[in-house]
Amino acid sequence: xxxxxxxxxxxxxxxxxxxxxxxxxxxxxxxxxxxxxxxxxxxxxxxxxxxxxxxxxxxxxxxxxxxxxxxxxxxxxxxxxxxxxxxxxxxxxxxxxxxxxxxxxxxxxxxxxxxxxxxxxxxxxxxxxxxxxxxxxxxxxxxxxxxxxxxxxxxxxxxxxxxxxxxxxxxxxxxxxxxxxxxxxxxxxxxxxxxxxxxxxxxxxxxxxxxxxxxxxxxxxxxxxxxxxxxxxxxxxxxxxxxxxxxxxxxxxxxxxxxxxxxxxxxxxxxxxxxxxxxxxxxxxxxxxxxxxxxxxxxxx
Numbered sequence: 001x002x003x004x005x006x007x008x009x010x011x012x013x014x015x016x017x018x019x020x021x022x023x024x025x026x027x028x029x030x031x032x033x034x035x036x037x038x039x040x041x042x043x044x045x046x047x048x049x050x051x052x053x054x055x056x057x058x059x060x061x062x063x064x065x066x067x068x069x070x071x072x073x074x075x076x077x078x079x080x081x082x083x084x085x086x087x088x089x090x091x092x093x094x095x096x097x098x099x100x101x102x103x104x105x106x107x108x109x110x111x112x113x114x115x116x117x118x119x120x121x122x123x124x125x126x127x128x129x130x131x132x133x134x135x136x137x138x139x140x141x142x143x144x145x146x147x148x149x150x151x152x153x154x155x156x157x158x159x160x161x162x163x164x165x166x167x168x169x170x171x172x173x174x175x176x177x178x179x180x181x182x183x184x185x186x187x188x189x190x191x192x193x194x195x196x197x198x199x200x201x202x203x204x205x206x207x208x209x210x211x212x213x214x215x216x217x218x219x220x221x222x223x224x225x226x227x228x229x230x231x232x233x234x235x236x237x238x239x240x241x242x243x244x245x246x247x248x249x250x251x252x253x254x255x256x257x258x259x260x261x262x263x264x265x266x267x268x269x270x271x272x273x274x275x276x277x278x279x280x281x282x283x284x285x286x287x288x289x290x291x292x293x294x295x296x297x298x299x300x301x
Contacts, residue, residue, distance in 0.1 A: 008193075009193065009196060009197055009200060012186070012188060012189055012193060012197070013046065013049075013197070015185075015188065016043075016046045016185040016186050016189075017046055017049060017050040017185075018169065019148050019171070019183060019185040020043075020046060020047050020050045020132070020183075020185050021050055021051075022171050022173075023130050023132060023149075023173070023183045023185075024051075024057055024058075026130075026171070026173035027129045027130040027173060027181070028127075028129050029126070029127050029128055029129055029130075030058060030128065030129065030130035030131070030132060030183070031058050031059040031060065031061045031088065031126070031128045031130075031131060031132065032044055032047060032058045032059070032060050032061065032131075032132045032133075033061050033062075033063075033119075033131050033132060033133045033134070033301060034060040034061060034062050034076065034087075035062070035063075035072075035134070035248065035249075036062070036068075036069075036072035036073070036075050036076045036206060036248060037072075037134070037247060037248040037249075038134075038194055038195075038198065038205055038209065038247075038248075039134030039135070039136065039186060039194060040133070040134040041079075041198075041203060041204075041205060042134065042186060042189075042194055042197060042198065042203065043132060043133075043134045043185060043186060044056070044060070044079070044083075045201060045203050046185065046186070047132075048083070055083075055084065056083065056085065058085075058132065059085065059086040059087070059088055060076075060080060060085055060086070060087050060088065061088045061089075061090065061122060061123075061126075061128070061131065062076060062087065062088070062089050062090070063089075063090045063092065063115045063118050063119050063122065064089050064090065064091050064092065064093075065092045065093075065111040065112070065114070065115060065250050066091070066092055066093040066111065067110075067111050067227075067229050067250040067251055067252050068250070068251060069206070069208055069225075069248060069251050069254075071206050071207055071208050072206055072208070072248055075204075075205075075206045079204075088122065088126055090118040090119060090121065090122035091118065092111050092114050092115060092118045094118075095114065095117055095118045095121070096114070100117050100118075100121070101114045101117050101118075106231075109231070109252070110250055110252050110253045111250060111252075112249065112250055112253055113300070115300070115301075116300050119131075119156075119300070119301070120156040123156065123180060124156075128180065129175070129180050129181065130149075130173065130180060130181045130182070130183050131180065131181075131182050131183070132182075132183045132184075132185065133182055133183070133184055133301050134184075134186060135182075135184045135186075135187065135301065136184075136186055136187060136188075136189050136190065136191070136194075137187050137188065138189075138190045138191065138277065139191075139277055139278065140277065142160075143187075145160040145163075146163075146182075146184050146187060147163050147164060147166050147184075147187075148166055148171060148183060148184055148185065148187055149164065149166070149171050149172065149173055149181050149182075149183055150163065150181060150182040150183070150184065151163060151164060151175065151179065151181055152179060152180050152181065152182060153179055154176070154177075154178035154179050156180070158182075182301075191246070191271055191274075191277070191278055192268070192271050192272055195264065195267055195268050195271050196268060198264060199264040199265070199268060206248065208244070208245045208248060209244055209245060209246075209248075209267065210244055210261065210262045210263070210267070211242050211243065211244040211259040211260055211261050211262045211266075212242065212243070212244065212262075213240055213241070213242050213243075214226075214240070214241065214242075214243055214256070215238050215239070215240055216238070216239060216240075216241050216243060216256060217230070217232065217236045217237065217238055217239070218236075218237075218239070219236070219255075220255075222255025222256070223241055223243050223255055223256045223257070223258070224252070224253075224254075224255055224256075225251055225254070225256065226238055227251045227252070229251060229252050230251075230252055241256075241258055242258065242259065242260065243256035243257060243258055243259060244256060244257065244259045244261060244262075244267075245257075246271075246278035247278040
C-alpha cells in the first residue's frame with residue numbers, strides 16, 4: 001500500500017472521527033446502529049479511537065429480525081462483551097407477535113421492511129436523538145442523497161428534498177421535540193476503503209466475509225444460503241459452493257458470491273476488480289428501481 005493511499009485512509013478516518021465527536025457534542029443520547037456487518041464494525045472501531053483512552057460513550061442498537069446469520073449474532077455478543085458496551089435490541093418478532101407488523105408470505109418473503117417499525121419504536125422508547133449508521137454513498141443511489149447528519153421528522157420519516165445544507169465542516173443537529181437524526185460518518189468511504197482500513201487496523205470481522213463452503217440455491221442470479229427460513233421451490237437445487245458475502249443482512253435475502261478470497265489481502269484484490277456494488281446481491285434491493293429509497297423514506301436505516 002503506497003504512502004498516498006495511507007494518507008487518504010488517514011483523511012477518511014479523521015473526517016469520520018470528527019463527525020462522531022460532533023454527534024456526541026450536539027446530541028443528548030446518540031447510539032450506533034449495529035448490524036454486525038463490516039460497515040457498522042468499522043464505525044464502532046472509529047468511535048473507540050475517537051474517544052480513546054476513555055470508553056466509547058455510545059450504546060449499540062441492533063434490530064433483530066429473527067432471521068439473522070448465527071455467526072453475526074455470535075460476533076455481536078462477543079464484541080459487546082469484549083468492549084463492555086450497552087446493547088439495545090429491538091425485536092421484529094415481538095412486533096409481529098404484538099400485531100404491530102404483518103409477516104410477509106410466499107417464496108420471497110422477508111422481514112427486511114418490517115425492521116422499520118421496530119427501529120422507530122426502539123429509537124422512541126430509548127429516547128435516542130441521533131442514530132449513527134454505517135451507510136456509504138457508493139452503496140446505492142438513495143444512500144448518495146444522504147448528508148452526514150440526516151434529519152428525520154417526528155414520525156421518523158426521511159425527506160431527501162428537505163435536508164440541511166452542510167457547508168465546509170459545519171453540521172447542524174438542531175431539531176424539534178420528537179424529531180431525530182441519523183448520522184453517517186463513513187459516507188465518503190467506498191467498499192474498497194473499508195476493506196483496506198480493516199486490513200490496516202487488523203479489525204476482527206465475522207467469518208461470513210471469508211470464502212467458505214456452504215449449502216446454497218441460485219435465485220435471481222444470487223447464491224442464497226440454505227436455512228430453516230428459506231422456502232425452496234420444487235425446481236430449486238441445493239448445491240455446495242465456496243462462497244463469501246460482501247454484505248450481511250437477513251439470511252433469507254443476502255446473496256453470496258463464488259470466491260476463493262479467504263484472507264483480507266485476497267478480499268482487497270477481489271473488491272478492487274468488482275464492477276457492481278455489494279448490494280447487487282441483496283434480494284430486498286431487487287424488488288424495484290427505488291426499493292431502497294422507498295424504505296428509507298419510511299424510516300429505514
